[in-house]
Amino acid sequence: MAPIRVGIIGLTTVTPSDQGYTPGSWGLVHLTALTSSPHYKIVALCNSTAEKARKSIEQNKLDPATKAYGSPEELAQDPEVDLVVVSVHVDKHYDLAKPALLNKKSVFVEFPLSAKYPEVEELVKLAEQGNVKTIVGAQARGNLAFAKVSELIKSKAIGDVTSSSWVSHMPLSTWDGMLDALKDFTTLEGGPSRVNIALGHGLEPFLHALGEFKTVQAIFKTHGKIIPLFDTTGKVVNPEFKTTAPEYILIQGVLESGAVASINLRFVANSVDDATIRWIISGTEGELQFVSPAESYVQADLSQSKLRLKKWKGEVEEIDFKREEPAHITSGTNLVINTARLYESFATGNENGYPSFESARKVHNLIEQIKKVAVWAP
Structure with missing residues (x-):
């Protein structure tokens, strides 16, 4: 070909x-x-x-x-x-x-x-x-662990989903300031904002696995409302930049499936348990737990993630989500590998392996709903 x-x-x-x-x-x-x-x-x-x-x-x-x-x-x-x-x-x-x-x-x-x-x-x-044909670079779709979660949900490995709890952090704290070139990250309506980039990249695999929200509520909180901006040499170029994007995002609601769901995202330098994501999905027949290492889920491989399944009447099972992949993918660095997987899925006709424009629309639509209903904590 x-x-x-x-x-x-x-x-x-x-x-x-x-x-x-x-x-x-x-x-x-x-x-x-x-x-x-x-x-x-x-x-x-x-x-x-x-x-x-x-x-x-x-x-x-x-x-x-x-x-x-x-x-x-x-x-x-x-x-x-x-x-x-x-x-x-x-x-x-x-x-x-x-x-x-x-x-x-x-x-x-x-x-x-x-x-x-x-x-x-x-x-x-x-x-x-x-x-x-379209592709969107939401790289988490290429992550093998996320793909396995979606596969297990769709195969009814835990029966019908009844609830989901996602707790995560992004290691991009602004407590010590922010690079001036990245200031849009801290602006609510900025294209590469905390909400669009960090929340959006997590919502894509979440919605792919569990489906869309029927109803949603949200709380936003910004702790560091005024931060310094610095250049690449560390020199402060703006000592009092006003941030408008939340540092803490709490979301809860009911999915179209009828399951209840919550998402908790915080922006801190690191986590106490060295985990970026703790995701528990409960079903009528059991429960899944996904725990990722201290890496950004925006593009990282997360190959050291742990995925466990427990049937209500069985023992906890460690799920192997790894698979054989071509050398031109596995030879890629941590920043490249998931993008390479999206390209591989597109080239080989695996439409489930990459997000389309319509997939992105669902994420953006949910973000718009969240921003409209969000209550800002003082």
Whole structure:
């Protein structure tokens, strides 16, 4: 089978940080996943100018025949491009993805799909109208442990789900301040906000496994309302930046299935038990427990997670969620591996293995509901 021909929007030469949050670096994750896979071939790059695209082609040592574009419309009109990858700041997702959809190209857009819900709905509608295949970079869907949880729920391993309790933290505390380039993380309406990024990335595998909420309630709390912003050298550039995104997010409600559910997300430097997630799902015939190590569930492999199942009349069973995978996936670093899994699922036709625009719409819709009903604690 001929490789899927890819055009990337947003591939720069910035080096990722150990945490993977360096602005502009995420395109390099896509680069690694794509060049390692036999299913894909990068044939074009698009940046703000064609000259910048040519420079990226050269510095990332891509095939000199790779085309350079300075507009998403030119890239989308290239008949030799099958898949357009959008890996830029979330505020530009809509404008860059739309031309690809109008030209009926498959599209991979990083999560969040957009900072504005009406734009999310429009992108979903365009994809449906054009019968376009879509992928969203909510990397947790590629995590093998999350995939196993979903599989066990759908196979009725614990019977019908009656309740779910998700307690997690993100190791991105702002108590000591925040990098100026990441200040949108602490802004409620910012595209890459705590709510969109941290909560949204967790909601995607949650909804995939358990289904949507029928009713929902929420409490938001911000402890550090004023924080310093600093540059990459540690110099404070704004000593009193006002934050509007919550540090503590409490959600509870009833799922469409009738099960009750709660989600507790906090932003602290680390956790007392070195666990990022503790997720317990109860059913009519037993219970599942998922515990992940102290890694960010946004993109980490979480291969050291523990998944246990207990039938009400049986013993606790450790569930093996690992599986054989191609070397071009397992050779990837912790930041790359789940993105590589999304690409692998797309190339091999495993639609359950990657989120679509419609999957993202469900997450964004729930976030909008949560923001509307949230009560702000003083």
